Amino acid sequence: MAEAATAEAGRDFIRDIIQADLDSKKHTQIVTRFPPEPNGYLHIGHAKSIALNFGIAQEFAGRCHLRFDDTNPTKEEQEYIDSIQADVRWLGFDWGGHLYYASDYFEQLYQWAELLIQNGLAYVDDQSQEEIRVNRGTLTEPGKNSPFRDRSVEENLDLFRRMKAGEFQNGARVLRAKIDMAAGNINLRDPVLYRILHAHHPRTGQAWSIYPSYDYAHGQSDAIEGITHSICTLEFEDHRPLYEWLLDKLPVPAKPRQYEFARLNLTYTLLSKRVLTELVRGGHVNGWDDPRMPTIAGLRRRGVPPAAVREFVKRIGVAKANSVVDVGMLEFCIREELNRTAPRRMAVLRPLKVVIENYPEGQSEQIEAVNHPDDPAAGTRTLHFGREIYIERDDFMENPPKKFFRLSPGNEVRLRYGYFITCREVVKDAAGEIVELRCSYDPATRGGNAPDGRKVKATMHWLSAQDAVPAEIRIYNQLFQKPAPEAANFAADLNPQSLEVLTGALVEPSVAAATSAEPMQFERQGYFVRDRDSSADRLVFNRTIGLRDTFAKEVAKG
RNA sequence: UGGGGAAUGGUGUAAUGGUAGCACAACAGACUCUGACUCUGUUUGUCUUGGUUCGAAUCCAGGUUCCCCAGCCA
Secondary structure (H helix, E strand, O other), X not given: OXXXXXXXXXXXXXXXXXXXXXXXXXXXXXXXXXXXXXXXXXXXXXXXXXXXXXXXXXXXXXXXXXXXXXXXXXXXXXXXXXXXXXXXXXXXXXXXXXXXXXHHHHHHHHHHHHHHHHOOOXXXXXXXXXXXXXXXXXXXXXXXXXXXXXXXXXXXXXXXXXXXXXXXXXXXXXXXXXXXXXXXXXXXXXXXXXXXXXXXXXXXXOOOOEXXXXXXXXXXXXXXXXXXXXXXXXXXXXXXXXXXXXXHHOOOOOOOEEEEEOOOOEOOOOOOHHHHHHHHHOOOOOXXXXXXXXXXXXXXXXXXXXXXXXXXXXXXXXXXXXXXXOHHHHHHHHHHHHHHHOOEEOEEOOEEEEEEOOOOOOOEEXXXXXXXXXXXXXXXXXXXXXXXXXXXXXXXXXXOOOOOOOEOEOOEEEEOOOOEEEEEEEEEOOOOOEEEEEEEEEHHHHXXXXXXXXXXXXXXXXXXXXXXXXXXXXXEOOOEOOOOOOHHHHHHHEOOOOEEEEEXXXXXHHHHHOOOOOOEEEOOOEEEEEOOOOEOOEOEEEEEEEOOOXXXXXXXXO
């Protein structure tokens, strides 16, 4: 399943720092961590972080821990803990035995909190949430000290222990670090270390009624695990002084360093957890693994190979400048990987019946087709050919423009691996809709070449009417119709055409026989993968991505 | 002068005082039993103003623009 990750040592400022730390002997082994909060599914932005942290561990012969930052039981669920592990594995990374939870350290964290109190560095604040907010000041005005800031160590200890014992209601009190209410950096204005939360925790159950904040738990967890380089995104840059303050005041076993990089942004895509969650809960998509979702689960279901995701995050690099990557870059990586690996098959998405009038009734034959034009080792397969076939509706035009090379009245084209055919007659129904084409074929062109050397300008895919298998095919387009959708009002930017379901499609028998979810190229169409909605009597395929289509671009230009 | 960060083609990212490179995109062409793939070529860039230097994307000074921070979220 999870193939081995083969990250190469691409260079970036973080790897430069690590190399320097190794060279100077500051560290002899590098330890990183990927610390997701289990409150949602992983998305492609996380893939960047995962590849960075696990990739660094591989390249520098260190290790990378998977640590769940489970400090807020009101938002976290076991479902997410499970999906995150599955997604990291699918991406091809392995944490070995190093699976941890911040909740593993709750007792130690608590003891250290008492120590802070004893050293006069933390106090219990009885102010309401509102009072704390008001007294924190603003971006340009300093805050005011809490009236409870100078309680005695004994009183603080007593109160904190009673908070732990569950004596108080949610929000009644918090434990705060005593730093500086006038600090320009708001994170240093006596940040909250513990809050009262009477909630069921996925791992510790009802054992605790107080929970550490991210700021308090994260750095200490890093230290406990011996993390050398704690890599996070830019918005935590302001937290670094607090991260270091805590590490400095506590008897931690190590002093990890925090480094920040710019998170991934993609055109036509929103990656905020809030939006993703609302997309799912609001029914705008069909679950976290809807193929239109930028989640890892969505990409997987859509048929995107993990190697393509890895290649993508490698290509975009790691830097400190905010940026928005063109989603076309991701699409390129997907096509590149799939073109290399996907076996070729034929499928007709919108069938148009063709009767080859001069092909003898009742006759049929077997035709050999290659599975991959660039890989002879992929072998061949047999296709059935007969008098009645189906071609793609888009491949016929009754009144074609000049540059249309496909089938049209009187025009000769090649059926891939089959024969040259020429359109003789267009059959329409009462409504004027084209329902059938009458064509003739040249028996001498079997296999696709004319002995007289004449050329055709188009080669088309086709399926024998006799053994084509019905299938449903789901075509996905961008979930958002604007390059830069607005997170605040994302519903307005949703693309109403993001999902198109083709129920009358046909696939060749070998496609129907495939049981695994391996990606395939339907020739001239794109890459497809069998969806899990398939059953014994119903075939469903997702289009992972279409082939590049320069003809469509030409048409669009007019 | 609240604090913290960032500015290199359309996009992303290199160059660590010495020829501004790579990839994607775009455009043009070649090839082709997939209008795919592949190949060839082209266009486009150092935020700004000064300074230091033989030489500046890089160092210095000023300016401009953008991003983050006022959760008992992470």
